[in-house]
Amino acid sequence: MLKTRVIPVLLYQQGRLVKSIRFKEHRNLGNPIQTVRIYNARNVDELVILDITKTPAGKEPEYKMIKEMARECFMPLAVGGGVRSLSIARKLFLSGADKICLNSAAIENSGLIGKISRMFGSQSVIVSIDAKKRNNHRYEVITRCGTLPTGLDSVEWAKEAERRGAGEIFLTSIDCEGAMQGFDLELIRNISTAVTIPVIAHGGAGTPLDCVEAIGAGASAIAAASIFHYTHATPQVVKQELKAAGYPTRNKL
Template sequence: MLKTRVIPALLLRGAGLVKTTAFKNPVYVGDPINVIRIFNEKEVDELVLLDIAATRTGRGPAFSTIESIASECFMPVAYGGGITTVEQVRRILGLGVEKVVINAAALADPQFVRAAADEFGSQAIVVSMDVKRKLLGRYEVYGDSGTRSTGHEPVAYARMMADLGAGEILLTAIDRDGTMKGYDIELVSKVASAVGIPVIASGGAGTIADFGVASKQGGAAAVAAGAMFVFHGPHRAVLITYPSHAELSAVLG
């Protein structure tokens, strides 16, 4: 078992999976169940599934879809999207999901994170942070799928979430999302060194070497990738892949 987890991050929109670039221009990449079956065969460490339409359209989690996915997954799965109540968290975990990912609800009411962690334990609560790099290298947390400035500085926000009981931080660099040009290591390092909980680096992975940089230089406890696992070649043809254990061991072992 590698000490750094390598996690496919899948984006659910309606009944299908999509992949975005800088949180825009979603491209259809497949049926969730078919993609998960491929990842099962490849013995993936863990899976993150984010419903990117739930909060934006004002609906809650799609429980029937979550149940289908959780029953199909051989690996631990974390689900995020439209979660606003403790009762929703209870229902999702009851369907066999190991962790919930909270983003909009944490921004709207940080105490929700505390309530969820108190009820289910920090190990079940992941707070997702979407961050943009501003002028002069300043970073800021954004909400509403990267469209709304929140005024939160990432390090301070991550510390607040950790203090409220979050068990992990899913840290996504919006500008790197889908670009496959490498993680924002400065951002990862700033946040990872400031909190005592695991940070999952997300946004920009294009090669296995990027995983090693995020882990060894950035201090990430885990790395997430989307485009790297669903696209192949210069024309970004859809092909679901995942590195072998030997390949990952070479950079993360």
């Protein structure tokens, strides 16, 4: 049976790992390579690394750093941040990314999802959606690390991303991110009923039970950072809780 994935998220900014609250208040968490090594030793299901360095246009991701992290990683690695073109995606795959996360550029460059998925397969393209709650149960898509409102409805955009060739949706609630008060279950429900590709829920995990609720709301996997950095809950503890709730998870080796 397919196991429910629990995915630690690493936010990378200028050579260090950070953690934010609602996309702000970045705190330093130290050395990225060391952290990847620990997660690999713990046999986590998958890792997502997002480079949130605000880079001037034209600057490319730090491929060398990605390579160093990928070398420590014998589980799937998704990399996002600054993936603006097919050639950047290609270089990331060559640097050890197994999947790439597209966010702002997927909207700003309408052909990009299709181009990358035709070349590398749709399974390697994750479309990352940062959503903010508005009135009438609507969620607006915000790009550029939570700074640029697009006017797009997140449900409509998720459907469109699937149609263009996305293999998974990485769904972040901006309102819940880093707050550790639980996921936005309505958002998860809305998006996972709208698409048939897997949805990874991100933003809000404070306790293992929060993660159980996110899966109950329709997510295929949960992704989190603060809970693993700031509490005693490890990915394994979250998986035990999921298992107790009847969701299959991968056994500890």
